[in-house]
Amino acid sequence: MKSKLMKIMLVMVIGLAAAPLALEQLSNLQRIAERWTRNTFLSGIVTVHASEREAGESAAFVSKPLARQTASISNEFRWSGRVAAGRTIEIKGINGDVRAAASQDSEVEVTAIKTARRSDPQGVEIRVVEHEGGVTICAVYPNANSSRPNQCEPDESGRMDVKDNDVVVTFNVRVPQGVRFNGRTVNGGIETGMLDSDVDVKSVNGSIKVSAAGVARAKTVNGSITASLGRADWNGLLDFKTVNGSITLDLPSDMNADVRAETLNGGIMTDFPLTILGRVSRRHLNGTIGSGGRVLALKTVNGNINLRRVVARIGQPGTRSQSQ
Numbered sequence: 542m543k544s545k546l547m548k549i550m551l552v553m554v555i556g557l558a559a560a561p562l563a564l565e566q567l568s569n570l571q572r573i574a575e576r577w578t579r580n581t582f583l584s585g586i587v588t589v590h591a592s593e594r595e596a597g598e599s600a601a602f603v604s605k606p607l608a609r610q611t612a613s614i615s616n617e618f619r620w621s622g623r624v625a626a627g628r629t630i631e632i633k634g635i636n637g638d639v640r641a642a643a644s645q646d647s648e649v650e651v652t653a654i655k656t657a658r659r660s661d662p663q664g665v666e667i668r669v670v671e672h673e674g675g676v677t678i679c680a681v682y683p684n685a686n687s688s689r690p691n692q693c694e695p696d697e698s699g700r701m702d703v704k705d706n707d708v709v710v711t712f713n714v715r716v717p718q719g720v721r722f723n724g725r726t727v728n729g730g731i732e733t734g735m736l737d738s739d740v741d742v743k744s745v746n747g748s749i750k751v752s753a754a755g756v757a758r759a760k761t762v763n764g765s766i767t768a769s770l771g772r773a774d775w776n777g778l779l780d781f782k783t784v785n786g787s788i789t790l791d792l793p794s795d796m797n798a799d800v801r802a803e804t805l806n807g808g809i810m811t812d813f814p815l816t817i818l819g820r821v822s823r824r825h826l827n828g829t830i831g832s833g834g835r836v837l838a839l840k841t842v843n844g845n846i847n848l849r850r851v852v853a854r855i856g857q858p859g860t861r862s863q864s865q
Contacts, residue, residue, distance in 0.1 A: 618653040618667040620678065626719030628675035631695060634726040635680055635703050637710040641722050642734040644715035651678055657708045665708045668693040680710040730764065748786065761786065765844065773798065780838035787844035791851045797831035802839045802846045812850035
């Protein structure tokens with residue numbers, strides 16, 4: 542009996558001695574659990590709200606909701622007016638696409654939508670300049686050099702110096718019958734529906750797709766060119782140029798032209814029978830279509846060149862020739 546009592550007392554002494562250690566371990570476990578719970582909960586809050594503490598650790602993920610918020614800033618400009626047949630409506634942009642479609646109305650209609658991620662859309666002014674040749678409408682960005690403000694002028698005139706401004710201006714134009722269309726942009730594509738008169742467009746970083754009942758002209762640097770010409774009665778040289786992209790032309794079947802085509806990394810295809818001048822090469826072509834005369838020059842570095850023969854039908858748009 543005495544031996545059992547001694548064992549019970551020994552166990553109680555050991556238990557009392559171990560109690561502080563057990564309590565300490567229990568406290569440690571509790572702190573670990575609280576810290577884990579807090580970190581897990583806060584990480585969910587940080588993902589949603591993009592707190593400054595976590596921004597450096599997950600910037601790529603957090604930037605997406607921020608971009609959606611700033612991209613919602615927008616402004617709209619509208620203009621309409623008469624441009625006489627034979628004269629030109631010209632659009633000059635920097636960042637953004639330019640689109641044009643035929644209009645059954647007698648007035649030109651222009652809509653410009655301004656959007657931005659960081660820069661202020663209000664800082665970009667849409668200016669309208671009326672002149673003897675028609676109307677020129679420009680997206681005029683602020684110039685960092687205040688002594689040389691940007692200017693909106695027709696054709697190759699004017700000044701458009703832009704630095705660190707991400708405002709995008711997208712132009713949509715409705716072009717009446719008989720009015721010529723000129724489009725210019727730097728970072729953006731240009732596309733038209735079938736326009737009744739001549740078309741002349743240029744970009745730097747963007748593809749071009751135009752269709753004209755008259756003569757079409759197009760140049761870009763980084764992008765492909767697809768153009769449809771309703772007439773082949775241009776004066777002087779008609780050239781299409783790009784660096785990174787293909788060139789595809791739909792041309793009247795009765796066209797007469799001296800053709801000069803050149804590509805470095807690509808091939809040259811044609812639906813037209815040609816009289817070849819000089820050496821035959823897959824990447825260089827000098828030849829005559831029909832009786833020749835007018836010069837058609839096509840040049841790219843990385844891309845194919847394709848001349849497609851279109852047969853015009855009375856009262857209908859031209860269709861590709863199937864005889865070749």
